[in-house]
Amino acid sequence: MNINYLASLIAVIVLFLLAYVGVEAAGLRYFFGVLLPYLAVIIFIVGFVKKIVGWAKTPVPFPIPTTCGQQETLSWIKPAKIDNPTTGFGVFVRMLLEILFFRSLFRNTKMELREGDKLSYEWEKWLWLFALAFHYSFLTVLLRHLRFFLEPVPGCVKFLESMDGFLQIGLPGIMISGILLLAALLFLLLRRIFIPQIRYISLASDYFPLFLIMGIAITGILMRYFIRVDIAGIKELTIGLVTFHPIIPDGIGGLFYVHLFFVSVFIAYFPFSKLMHAGGIFMSPTRNLTTNTRATRHINPWNYDVKVHTYEEYEDEFREKMIGAGLPVEKES
Amino acid sequence: MSEPRPDELIRKMEHKSPQKGWMDTPVNIRKGMYCYASNPKSVEYLGLPNARAWNPLDVDWKLPPDWKEIIHKGFRERLDKFRSFKIFMDVCVRCGACADKCHFFIGTGDPKNMPVLRAELLRSIYRNDFTVAGKIFGKLAGAREMTIDVLKEWWYYLFQCTECRRCSVFCPYGIDTAEITIMGRELLNLLGLNIDWIATPVANCYRTGNHLGIQPHAYKDMIDFFIEDIEEVTGVKVDPSFNQKGADILFITPSGDVFADPGTYTAMGYLILFHYLKEMGLNVTWSTYASEGGNFGFFTSHETMKRLNKKMYAEAKRLGVKWILGGECGHMWRVVNQYMDTMNGPADFLEVPVSPITGTRFENAKSTKMVHIAEFMADLIKHKKLNLDPSRNDHLKVTYHDSCNPARGMGMLEEPRYVMKNVCNNFYEMPPNTIREQTFCCGSGSGLNAGENMEQRMAGGFPRANAVKHVHEKYGVNMLSCVCAVDRAALPPLMDYWVPEVGVCGLTELVANALVVPGEAERTTDLRGEELQVKEEEDKNV
Numbered sequence A: 001m002n003i004n005y006l007a008s009l010i011a012v013i014v015l016f017l018l019a020y021v022g023v024e025a026a027g028l029r030y031f032f033g034v035l036l037p038y039l040a041v042i043i044f045i046v047g048f049v050k051k052i053v054g055w056a057k058t059p060v061p062f063p064i065p066t067t068c069g070q071q072e073t074l075s076w077i078k079p080a081k082i083d084n085p086t087t088g089f090g091v092f093v094r095m096l097l098e099i100l101f102f103r104s105l106f107r108n109t110k111m112e113l114r115e116g117d118k119l120s121y122e123w124e125k126w127l128w129l130f131a132l133a134f135h136y137s138f139l140t141v142l143l144r145h146l147r148f149f150l151e152p153v154p155g156c157v158k159f160l161e162s163m164d165g166f167l168q169i170g171l172p173g174i175m176i177s178g179i180l181l182l183a184a185l186l187f188l189l190l191r192r193i194f195i196p197q198i199r200y201i202s203l204a205s206d207y208f209p210l211f212l213i214m215g216i217a218i219t220g221i222l223m224r225y226f227i228r229v230d231i232a233g234i235k236e237l238t239i240g241l242v243t244f245h246p247i248i249p250d251g252i253g254g255l256f257y258v259h260l261f262f263v264s265v266f267i268a269y270f271p272f273s274k275l276m277h278a279g280g281i282f283m284s285p286t287r288n289l290t291t292n293t294r295a296t297r298h299i300n301p302w303n304y305d306v307k308v309h310t311y312e313e314y315e316d317e318f319r320e321k322m323i324g325a326g327l328p329v330e331k332e333s
Numbered sequence B: 001m002s003e004p005r006p007d008e009l010i011r012k013m014e015h016k017s018p019q020k021g022w023m024d025t026p027v028n029i030r031k032g033m034y035c036y037a038s039n040p041k042s043v044e045y046l047g048l049p050n051a052r053a054w055n056p057l058d059v060d061w062k063l064p065p066d067w068k069e070i071i072h073k074g075f076r077e078r079l080d081k082f083r084s085f086k087i088f089m090d091v092c093v094r095c096g097a098c099a100d101k102c103h104f105f106i107g108t109g110d111p112k113n114m115p116v117l118r119a120e121l122l123r124s125i126y127r128n129d130f131t132v133a134g135k136i137f138g139k140l141a142g143a144r145e146m147t148i149d150v151l152k153e154w155w156y157y158l159f160q161c162t163e164c165r166r167c168s169v170f171c172p173y174g175i176d177t178a179e180i181t182i183m184g185r186e187l188l189n190l191l192g193l194n195i196d197w198i199a200t201p202v203a204n205c206y207r208t209g210n211h212l213g214i215q216p217h218a219y220k221d222m223i224d225f226f227i228e229d230i231e232e233v234t235g236v237k238v239d240p241s242f243n244q245k246g247a248d249i250l251f252i253t254p255s256g257d258v259f260a261d262p263g264t265y266t267a268m269g270y271l272i273l274f275h276y277l278k279e280m281g282l283n284v285t286w287s288t289y290a291s292e293g294g295n296f297g298f299f300t301s302h303e304t305m306k307r308l309n310k311k312m313y314a315e316a317k318r319l320g321v322k323w324i325l326g327g328e329c330g331h332m333w334r335v336v337n338q339y340m341d342t343m344n345g346p347a348d349f350l351e352v353p354v355s356p357i358t359g360t361r362f363e364n365a366k367s368t369k370m371v372h373i374a375e376f377m378a379d380l381i382k383h384k385k386l387n388l389d390p391s392r393n394d395h396l397k398v399t400y401h402d403s404c405n406p407a408r409g410m411g412m413l414e415e416p417r418y419v420m421k422n423v424c425n426n427f428y429e430m431p432p433n434t435i436r437e438q439t440f441c442c443g444s445g446s447g448l449n450a451g452e453n454m455e456q457r458m459a460g461g462f463p464r465a466n467a468v469k470h471v472h473e474k475y476g477v478n479m480l481s482c483v484c485a486v487d488r489a490a491l492p493p494l495m496d497y498w499v500p501e502v503g504v505c506g507l508t509e510l511v512a513n514a515l516v517v518p519g520e521a522e523r524t525t526d527l528r529g530e531e532l533q534v535k536e537e538e539d540k541n542v
């Protein structure tokens, strides 16, 4: 047993109990239904903004893009305009591909030593595929939740829902995103647990978000398909939250409060964790800079003068020898 | 040498992770896997901190008493100065995509050579010292306190990274472990923890202008030897100029090529090429002051890099040239392409480079004013300015090794290939996952090409060698070409070890073999004195 995932799993179970018992036994509905969500959102906004501003205020002293294709040089050599972008537009497309399609991850290969001494590299698409599945289903689920916060429900949210529910597996109303989200999470988790290398590099803080999001997804799915909850009451509560007139309607079960608590923990945890990759990817200097580094001078705001060994000092030391070898000098003696 | 045999080395590459977590696995500094500590004289000459004799195997590294504070402050300072460092410390999700991309991990199987763990060695301290989560959750959040063992681990593994950037190609956020290594080495240098294979070349370069410490008269002597050798092979006497004021172009190339085989043949190649072009209007001069293209300062600190690099522009200015032509070197071109203009520019006393032969304006170098010899030669060939007889390279079956820096810090992929295909008839590519932006390091870059760390170098170079072996067995490749002087020093022993029978050469060497110089005698050998293949017609009589 690995302490890292055990600790994370236990943490999520404890969170579950806190909320469930807190609501069902101690009746802390207002605390879990109103105070904590507000607090979490404040922490998220302050933390997120601080982090981004912290990054943005830090200079980029040198242009260090990773070039992943042919540079632009001679007119008859075709440059890789996206993988080695010399223009802002090229960078924009490069970033778009990274953000929407995880392009770098798409390159992933798996190394293997075969027949004793032959290295092979095979395209490894699964991480890319499941990472994409995870992010897009997560995004879809998030957007679908807008129905709880907006009245009337906007057309685009309804449209998304109908797209999401197109697979009517026997029963009407099955949403693929939720199931895909769980499946992808499971893949990401099992990968961490069973691939020795990945297990070795994983910290508790890598398992925790996975378990936590699983917790969110499972409680959500339970409420949707298995344990009837009072949707109208929930919507009253959520609308109350976003309109700053919080109310706690009666009859909402403990399960919903657990769901909401998990989400609160998630968003409060976000700015202090690796989840900030969501913001960081936009600002990564190896990806978001143009590569025309010999054509345009990049300015380092803290550039300073350094001590150098000047030509004069050099010639002073070696003048005799230079003259002896017939090399030109500035001063004859 | 007592390094393990190839089959023993392969057996060591288990890629198994120990039962115990990496934080609980102390570093084991092993002979053959590290370079000797820096010579205090070199450190002192440069005015860098804590010059003293020390030995990595000793318990006591003779650190200043406040070393923890120095590291902490240095860390803070770099977080505030480099957005790259800050973001890379924050955003890694430990997805592991970079893990098996590192030649050192592939070749040693040591899990701390996975780029992600190499970075975690620093990140764990970052979390402990600078983040809320690390302060609250400690080890669960991946934080740990700085100790002498952690410091030793840093030193050991940061000098097992060649700053090749292969990992950064695959990372979904572009996290460049090379950048983290660069920062880590800067921090280590604050405590005087460098290796001698870097510190002494840097001190040499500072004083004499080049890493090898060749003084001006000796530099000229060495080139004079080449002149004799060239005359022997070609019957032509070349006549280079040195420190010549009023020349149009300053030529700067790594000193390694002036000093040792097989780089010397590339240096001879430059001389032959420039001689050939002289008639056509090329007026180029070599400098003994800026006699180093490479920059081991880059492997020390940003400041040291700048101190060494400054000579290039200073000498161009003093001599009054129009622009600078750069020779074949890997990390030199990372520095020229991504740092030089920012650090030591603007070079407004120079002109936008124009080839005096073809009239091509190198717009891509219009600010830095420095052109790569492969770009320059590709342009010449495209304009049919070189009279080439590629059959003179018919005794060679050539493949091409993209050096890390021109590939991932520049993107110079097609120019050398274009030149190659015009100067030799037998050219074979290595497999796609091992070339271009995915190229594998020679295993000895970033100042690690010393003699005492042979096991490390042979292990790190294994993926490169393995790909060469593939084309050697499949096509009979017997020559590995490259555009890097460190490669030319590092790859021959690597080939001897893994793929004997494959030689190493530079691009310009192949060009010079094929270049038909007016007035030359019929060539019977290549620049190395090796017999040329008998032409087909004569072949039939046999």
Ligand code: HEM
Pocket (backbone or CB within 6 Å): A098, A099, A100, A102, A105, A131, A135, A188, A206, A209, A210, A213, A275, A277, A278, A279, A281, B093, B094, B095, B172, B173
């Ligand atoms: C835009 C480019 C993005 C890329 C390329 C990307 C990529 C990744 C990858 C590779 C993982 C690792 C999965 C693992 O091995 O565990 C991951 C995890 C995750 N990402 Fe993203 N991500 C991006 C944006 C976002 C955004 C905008 C969010 C917003 C919520 C986000 C939230 C998460 C979460 C919650 C995980 C979680 C689980 C874990 O810790 O593994 N990501 N992402």
Ligand code: SF4
Pocket (backbone or CB within 6 Å): B091, B092, B093, B094, B095, B096, B097, B098, B099, B115, B116, B170, B171, B172, B173, B174, B175
């Ligand atoms: S690929 Fe990038 S995000 Fe993934 S483990 Fe490596 S450095 Fe971290």
Ligand code: SF4
Pocket (backbone or CB within 6 Å): B101, B102, B103, B104, B114, B115, B118, B160, B161, B162, B163, B164, B165, B166, B167, B168, B177, B178, B181
């Ligand atoms: S830069 Fe190269 S050597 Fe360093 S960790 Fe990345 S792949 Fe390995």
